[in-house]
Amino acid sequence: MTPQVAKFVREINQRLPAYGSVQGASEDLRSFMQDVMGPLSAENEANLAEAMRLVEASLQSVEILRRNSLVKVRQDWYSGPSSVDPHWAALKGYLLNEKGWGEDSVRSIDEASTEVVSLLANPGEGQFRCRGLVVGYVQSGKTANMTGVIAKAVDAGYNLIVIFGGVTNKLRAQTQRRLQSDIVDRHRHLWQLYTTPADDGDFIRPPNNGQFTMPVPGRAQLVVMKKEGTRLKAFLDAVEHTPATVLRSLKTLIIDDECDQASVNAGRKEYDITEINRAIRKIIRALPAVSYVGYTATPFANVFINPFPVSKDELDDLYPEDFITALERPEGYFGAREVFGFDPDDADRDEGQSAGRDMVRAIPAKEVALLRSVHSSKTFQPKVTPALERALIWFLLTCALRRRRGHGTSHMTMLVHTSQLVAQHENMAVEIRAWLSQNSDALSAGHGAIWQTAVDVWEDETSRVRPERTETVSVIDLLPLLVEAIQALEVVVENGVSDKRLDYTGAPKTYIVVGGSVLARGLTLEGLCVSFFLRTSKQYDTLLQMGRWFGFRHGYADLPRLWSTQDLIANFRALAHIEEEIRQDISEYKLRKATPQEFAVKVRAIPGLAITSAAKMRYARKTSISFEGKHIQTIRFDHLKDGIVLDNWAAAAHLVDAAHAKGIYEEGRGVFKDVPIEAVRQFLNSYDICRAHLDLKREMLLNYLDVAADKLSKWNVAVVSPREGVLSSKPLGFLGAVHTSVRSRLAEPSEYADVKALMSKRDILVDVDDRQMQKGEEWRALKSRRPDKPLLLIYPIEARSEPKNGGKARVALGAVDDLIGFGIVFPGELDRAGAYWAVELDVPTPEQLEDDGELEEELVDV
Template sequence: MTNIDALRVNLHRSALAGMVRRPKDLRRALAYHAEDEGSEAAPLANEEDFRSVLRAAASTDPLVELWRKQLTQWDYAESADWAGKAPRTDERRDEIGALLGLSAETAALLTALIPVPRASSAVVISDAFTPWYTPQSVRGRSWYWPAYRRVLQDKGWSPEAVAGLDQATDRVVERLADPAAPTAYQSKGLVVGHVQSGKTANFTGVVAKAMDAGYRLVIVLGGTLNLLRAQTQRRLDMELVGRENILRGAGADESDYADDPAWARGDFLAHGGMPSALGGFDIIRMTTRDRDYRSLLQGIVALEAEKQEPALPLNDPRNLHRSHARLMVVKKNKSVLGKLVKDLRKIKTPLSEIPVLIIDDESDEASVNTANPRRADANRTAINDKISELLRMLPRAQYVGYTATPFANVFIDPSDSEDIFPKDFIVALPRPAGYMGVQDFHDLDSPVAPEDRTVANSNELAHVRDIRLIDDEDCTDLREALDMFVLTAAVKLYRMDHDDLDDHFYRHHTMLVHESVRTKDHHELRELIDRLWAESRYYSAVGHERLRKLFDADIAPVSRVRAGSWSTPEHYDDLAPYVGVAVMRVSGDGEPTIVVNGDTEKGYGEADFDRRSLWKIIIGGQKLARGFTVEGLTVTYYRRRANNASTLMQMGRWFGFREGYRDLVRLYVGRGEKAGTKEVDLYEAFEAICRDEESFRTQLAQYSTWVDGRPQVTPAGVPPLVAQHLPWLRPTSKNKMYNTRVVELASAGKWEEPTAYPTESVDLAHNTGLWLPVLESLDSATTSFSYHYDAEEQERSFDARTGRLEPERFLELADSMRWTTDQQFAPLLRYLHKISAPSAGMLDDWLVLAPQHATGKRAALIGDASRTYSWFARDRRRGAAFGAVSEPRHRAAALRIAGALPAGGNRTTEALVRARRGVVALYPVVESRHREAVERTGRVAAEKVVLAFSFVAPAAARSSDGKVVWFTTVDSGKG
């Protein structure tokens, strides 16, 4: 950059520095500051010079970058007194240009170089709140947020990303209570991010702004493991607390980070002195990287000692903004939280005066009460009880949970005032730029036909590799995954040479193997991988030939179309010199693997990404399944099953930011527990989770807009938005769903069998009266049905009387039925209403089957019927509900007719198959107390028979979005 260029940048920097609050006339500002720069600056202090530079400028020129930062702040600004147009719109940019006094040509040049940001903003579901967090309310007090913003900029965050975080954190902080308000209020909220997507950055920003606004005790609940707590502590210390607050007058070598390379490199934030001496306030750490919260001899340092006005409460602004803030990162452990509660009780300052912020990282783990509320002796689970106790003790405490899997949190009873239901707000963070999430491994709703997909247009073909042979003794897929790990390591080394990257750019290169939570399995797997590694012969001609084939078949074609500007060798021979170096980096110390679990056995290494560079194969289970970031993760070998979406999604450690190696990421995933089957397709499960999540986020966005000054939906109304796309994969674990009930159950092509029939005579007679005309309308002759599953299986055969029902008639019957509990049938009834609508185009008619016993026994006249019908002996097994009512041999033909099974070889059955036909099977049930009389007389009164039915909806009667279950939360306060 020439002297003139540097002078011009300094001139514009000075001009823009006076426009932090709002855009002002640029020519006047340039002319004013040019007087201080000397005569050389005069020719640069006009719009014509600026315009001429923009015509030839690149988007990365220093002057453009300077304007990018400022324009982005104005583009994102909300509730600004100067702005009349919506943020991040062309109209807002035109408004900015007009306030700057720019000509149309100059404004157009700026927009061409710095396009209007179109990034999505955070979606907020919120109850009404009183605005208090405004630019005016925090003027002159900001210290830690500006410092954190500088940290992010120095880390290479784009202006758009920093502005987006600024906006998203505002949405959270403005919904907390005003820390200086005379009356205490306790808000509770939930922030929903994506797995490995930067939630820590968001809550660090929230903590910074909350402290600046006056919150003086911040408690971060940093997961359930020391591993995660320490990782969170380091991140906050490095990017928020800063060197001076860490040292507090001690020497640099006395820091708990003295052995951390980042400390020596100067990567920790430096304020330039103690913040309190520079016009800010200090942060006192109550925990360190290696030390969780410990009981103090005299409790937390007395806050009243820092009151400038002893007669006033701490939350009075005259005290609040002159006192230090205290920060602790605490593991979710009963003993640790118990010590904190005990110490808080020692504080002399009334707890009602202390503005407290509780950040709960991974808030759906351990924090949620999993005790069954229906049990008379139900007590809160340990962690939930301690969090509730903290909230009871601290009237000014604000609780904000953070998670990527929010379903357990929104299923909490909204009326339990001591629990952590997010009653005030739910903020859904947008998917950040550069993030590689579950969508990037699937081809959801791709317009490209499967046969036309390539590695260029298919995420699955580019990044996902099947674990095909689960019981393969030769470990074919695991060997290939190890080879892929070596190849991708070599490509990274190649890029370091050819893209002029420093060694720190690819500081970590890892492979994750996740098969089990059992430590014994981890040890056995380590021995296996170490053996496979030793046998791989990466330095030999045989090893190189194997790598060459994998490079040519996999790495080369994918990187050719997905590497972007990153260098990739054209031929394996160009990569071969880097293979040996890559292998040495991984196993030069003789240990290619690291086991990360709860086993304390020595020699198993430690996944410490802070103190050293790691190029390793990491084997683990639960310790690596939530919150903990596996740095440099490139190859994943994943086979572990989970039975709920939250647990499975949190195991997705392969999600995250992959700058410089996105094209190299590979996921080896199990496609069935048995070779060649689809019993448990983990890839399909992740796709279902993705659809569950997208459904939830889409509907949050849909209902986030307020109407007539009021929210459409408050957090208490959110649970009905939770859907489930895969029948066996619940949204969260069973013990976190005690407060849920099913709103709708979509059951296309499934045998559904209600069992909660009434016990009162009047209700039984009512139901019999509904169905008897249908029975009487059936053919008098029976039809024989059968179905062959395969050549070796016994034929499923039965005789039945048949008939048909129009959709409206069946719906009328279903609507009129009486039950011991309506809720059991209500979710199915809602689905029946949906598919029965003529506009849905899903259902033409119902085939009615009344199975008849082949022997003619157990037949009777029912009520005033004109002919006999077979009846079935069943008894109630679960209170008032029956167990199974139908017989298994009846189901196959019905499923086939509804399109849920392939052709089964029976002409009669096949002739009745229709794409939009459902099947209803009728079962007159006689309970044991009435059987003797029925068998003796051949009659059964209408009030002594249970007219049960089962149904199969057409297999094609699926919603376009694939949802199969809808949930809501039971609010105990509403009865």
């Protein structure tokens, strides 16, 4: 392929989403070139024809095989387990009969694991190298999917299973125990183990001449190891000392758990390959038949790996070029939707459901300094503050209630994570033990000031979240069970140097766990119900992984609570949306008919937060800044700042007058049609968007308006005002006083007001003739009924805005004056709003690869 043909191929592929056919995309490219260069030369016509042929061929070599995945065409070798497969049948029976999983949950694992196995290379082939990525949810049962994949892969012919089980002994041992109990112990005679569940049971060179043994038909070999340099080197040594006849018989499945951690090259330059990344790449290179699958809930680093590294033929990198698949949200999963809410269909009638369950408690800023040291001080003595005291009491009460609900044989855990400093973990544990010693007798006896606090906590918390089951329970009813919980309680420290470790392998435990980074990734805290969390991070992946409070809460989904800082809560709300966008991006593969090497997953940027570490972003490039097909809305307001509130109202009043003067006013609807973009731009330039809007910035909007000015030259503008309600305190331009909408705010103490949602679905049809909505009609379907014209919606909001229901998820807005919010519905096909980052997918030409090789040699020589 010549450089010119390669360029034409890229241009056609970029146009494909808009035109849907190679012919249409090619004609658009030809038209563009003719506008710039005049009639095409015979050479360019030939190059364009060759590029069309190559693109059409590439599309024919891509096939959508499964619901959530996109892969390159290959032999359709696996359609699911057979009735005689021993490992999956045993695992399925174990999940149903021993672990008590429901039929629906097991069916979900069955379907998802079958999909992943079908994406692997066929172990019946002599040589293969497959690389993929599986994206799950934090604490969502990724291990269950992995066990299903392993069982079915072994049944299908894979005979060497290698698990990279985290970067700590604790995580590795936890993974090994899980695999042994779920799979190996079902048919122990069919497995050869190179590692054990002990903390020191990691991989070492095998005793038989330091090599792997010839696989026995129907049996499999298992390695569960840390991602640590010496262990990986030992494994590579074993592979390199294994005779070629044995290697050719090994069909290896490598599963890299938490594959965004340590596996991705984080060297400052591409040539500075980090030790673990280099070791994994060498292992894959040394094995003649290997499928490598990374599992993660935070794939940011993995989708930014360079797909075309220098000297790829010599040492390949870990970009998931064969497939990326997203696991479906499991039934019964307790995640961001439950904790942080969702966008309602009707903001006017939202009774607080969109706020999520009222489970998040903001730690007052004045208490933070008493809980953690600003400096790395070993002598700092944290305090049990009022917020921590309420969290401790609520945990004890939940333990009592769960015992009443029949969960006495289950583990129950509270997480306290206030500092990254090891010394502070023990200091905090000492304070919590002292608090328990001081208050346990009074709580057990049901008297004194601390008991009254417990009564207040019980009444407050049970009134804020609807009980999961119908039961009338008073705090007095729980007193005997509260005594049991206190007697069973252990306060343990879990960090890299602690002696006494968490142990969920025996009798049921009631734990308060104080810890650090080891609790922020991978480690499962069984029965986690209460989290008191202060640690923060400036990186998406670290923040999401810290969400240990997500997971499955069967029988007590009404009880979990999270105490954290307001900033961390706000960041999590924004990240919950970005996480869903990535999953939508992965699902777009099948719509665009592209492989992971042809269509890069995009990740939206949030000002002030890094997506992942800078080294892992080395090949990420800023991509589209577009609002095409998007709807946006202001949901956060500086409601207590007089100047901003008054100026924003004045900006809206000026817009209304300008729209009246320059557009066509339809009084019955409150709609101004064909308003020039200049009036809209002036409004947006004058409007002060709250800084807490992490994903909506004025500069983004204005830049997009300038870039897309030609197709956004005329706007429809509507004032969304109810027919009844409180009149505004000031006139809104020539309209005078208008009825204001009620938008109460989330009950979280902060300097700004978060109303969660401003727009309702019906609002986006305010300027069209057919405004009848079908039940369940989605935003995208409604937008398709709109004219090809942007719509600006202005919302006057009542200053007081009392919540419409009596719940505690929302409180009165309490603004200094009436507010102005706005929403915009942009025309066009749905892209993604704001600044995005994606890896560069331009395939290097042979000439470029040669040049890069020369550059590498020069650097090595130096």
